[in-house]
Amino acid sequence: MADITVPVLGESVTEATVGSWAKAPGDAVAKDEVLVELETDKVSVEVSAAEDGVLTEILAPEGENVEIGALLGRIGAGNGAAAAPSAPAAESAAPAASGSGEQVKVAVPAMGESVTEGTLSQWLKQPGEAVAQDDPIAEIETDKVAIEVPAPVAGVLSETLVTEGTTVEIGTEIAVISAGAAASSTPAAAPAAAAPAASASSGAAVAPSVRRISAENSVNPADIPGTGRGGRATKGDALNFISQGGAQQAAAPSAASRELGPREERVKMTRLRQTIARRLKEAQNTAAMLTTFNDVDLTEVMAIRKKYKDTFYEKHGVKLGFMSFFTKAVVHALKEIPAVNAEIDGTDIIYKNYYDVSMAVGTDKGLVTPVIRDADAMSLAGIERELGRLAKLARDGKLQLSDLQGGSFTITNGGVYGSMLSTPILNPPQSGVLGLHRIEQRPVAINGEVKIRPMMYLALSYDHRIVDGKEAVTFLVRIKENLEDPERLLLDL
Known part of the structure; x- marks a missing residue:
């Protein structure tokens, strides 16, 4: 059994906020593998595993403030089989198109150096439609180019998890394909839960401390310039953004919005145009x-x-x-x-x-x-x-x-x-x-x-x-x- 504790984070730093756990209880971990990210008002620090084993418990949840030396969790002996059964059960719940096949999740691919997110601009396939391997099923627009997401397998698009116009990050699951299935005669309707699922996934990489500070100051976390790993905003970034008048700046466009006339229409700018x-x-x-x-x-x-x-x-x-x-x-x-x-x-x-x-x-x-x-x-x-x-x-x-x-x-x-x-x-x-x-x-x-x-x-x-x-x-x-x-x-x- 090995304890996971908050390391020394630098001169004059006495506490941190638990940003995000990279592992869940029951997951196998390797020595030096990153387990959790801590955020201070200055930097983000990754805490790694001291030995091979299984993450048996998490004692400090995301968003909690912890002091130097505080116990974050524990690693025990084992191979990490405890969490395995839950994954297939979750996947089997995904609706399949006619002709049952393996349910394959489609995730946002890597989109190039320094690009961490994009906007799902349109679905090129609808639930119930047959897709061939490498067929483009969706288009994601980044601030530079538009990228097509290909189908990893042939089958039927059984479910879309993200609505058009949603901001998605690399690795976000956006659809489910029933591998080897035949297309149904009537395309299935997109699930009503798609929008909430998309919101949750698009905000998954935002640290809890950043979400809390953003909510308290009515700021969109996406507007905060990030200096952390992968361009993520840290607690310090959020505090600096607020202290420099970011809340007022972010609110300005909304305040400037006016009511439309009878022959006017409002269209959101594309990410490229922005x-x-x-x-x-x-x-x-x-x-x-x-x-x-x-x-x-x-x-x-x-x-x-x-x-x-x-x-x-x-x-x-x-x-x-x-x-x-x-x-x-x-x-x-x-x-x-x-x-x-x-x-x-x-x-x-x-x-x-x-x-x-x-x-x-x-x-x-x-x-x-x-x-x-x-x-x-x-x-x-x-x-x-x-x-x-x-x-x-x-x-x-x-x-x-x-x-x-x-x-x-x-x-x-x-x-x-x-x-x-x-x-x-x-x-x-x-x-x-x-x-x-x-x-x-x-x-x-x-x-x-x-x-x-x-x-x-x-x-x-x-x-x-x-x-x-x-x-x-x-x-x-x-x-x-x-x-x-x-x-x-x-x-x-």
């Missing part, structure tokens, strides 16, 4: 953003495209577009003006000796910026091929988080929608974004004569904290020079 709004506002609030402009004569680029477009397509299988020329010109300019490719980290500047260019792509759900990796090492054909691949994934909603992370500079082309001029906004933590616009025939003076040329306005928005005006202007001039005389790119001038 993230876009938050990040754009953060960019405005953080960066000293400034925009400088220039124009470019695309006569030479258009002549090259016209001359070689058929041969280019026959050899490479992709069309020769404008974006590959702009990408090459941008990379060339970034090499000369490295500050535009850098970012600020506290009081340091991080210079990036790579050129991963984010390309803004408009979709039905909002703007996303997939990244073309190592654009400096790509040919024009390679850039066009990769851009086409990423744009298709974006439109189909199949981008992975890895496709969106790590860009060092962004190009956005409002010209495809007819924009004549704009001031693009930064994509943090990047320090520069280039805005392209529509090409239009305009009269320009060339060697004392008025010529009609295909002209485009360029706009560079940059963080003035790291990029000086001279550098920004020079950056745009280099792009202009390289596009008006593309041979400079070949000669690396």
Whole structure:
């Protein structure tokens, strides 16, 4: 028999709150396996098993305040068989579709680095419908991408445990599939208990102390920025949030809500749209953003495209577009003006000796910026091929988080929608974004004569904290020079 006690938690810390138990009585435990998480007003601490055995009892339930040295539970000898019988009984209670089969739970899969939760935006299958293995049954929307949840086995979707619009965490059980069963003629109705079950599951990872503090101050626990393991909010995070006016901030949107008129409707913003709004506002609030402009004569680029477009397509299988020329010109300019490719980290500047260019792509759900990796090492054909691949994934909603992370500079082309001029906004933590616009025939003076040329306005928005005006202007001039005389790119001038 081994006692589980509260360890020393640091200088001046005399008590903690039991956050969550990772094991239940009867569960087998291995030496050094995490049993329970304790929260102080400063940190979260994991308490591990001192030896192999079985967790025989829990003496300090979740949410209870405990002092240093207090007894939390006990570990006894055994293999953990005590708790096993209850699991099958619970699973057998799940309703099955016609043709009884093994009841397989479907859980939220891992959704990428740093992503711990998402919103179940829609069910792609309904209870009673047949599903094949790997068929998508639900779509979960994170703050970056939409992810489809596949069926782990073939059978019938017998029950949905979460309603659309519910926030779910990784590992949350959202459905039950009757493996090998045949579809019923009439789809079963979703259980009335789905909503409560979803609420319980979505809040399962919120520590009791955080729930209590949130309830006492009328705050949504999801609004509290977390510093604990897996991004979870700790007791200290909750107290800091409240002390810094978080309750008033959280209440502000509700107070600002107004009654709708007879021809108005209110639609909740998607998580992607909320993230876009938050990040754009953060960019405005953080960066000293400034925009400088220039124009470019695309006569030479258009002549090259016209001359070689058929041969280019026959050899490479992709069309020769404008974006590959702009990408090459941008990379060339970034090499000369490295500050535009850098970012600020506290009081340091991080210079990036790579050129991963984010390309803004408009979709039905909002703007996303997939990244073309190592654009400096790509040919024009390679850039066009990769851009086409990423744009298709974006439109189909199949981008992975890895496709969106790590860009060092962004190009956005409002010209495809007819924009004549704009001031693009930064994509943090990047320090520069280039805005392209529509090409239009305009009269320009060339060697004392008025010529009609295909002209485009360029706009560079940059963080003035790291990029000086001279550098920004020079950056745009280099792009202009390289596009008006593309041979400079070949000669690396």
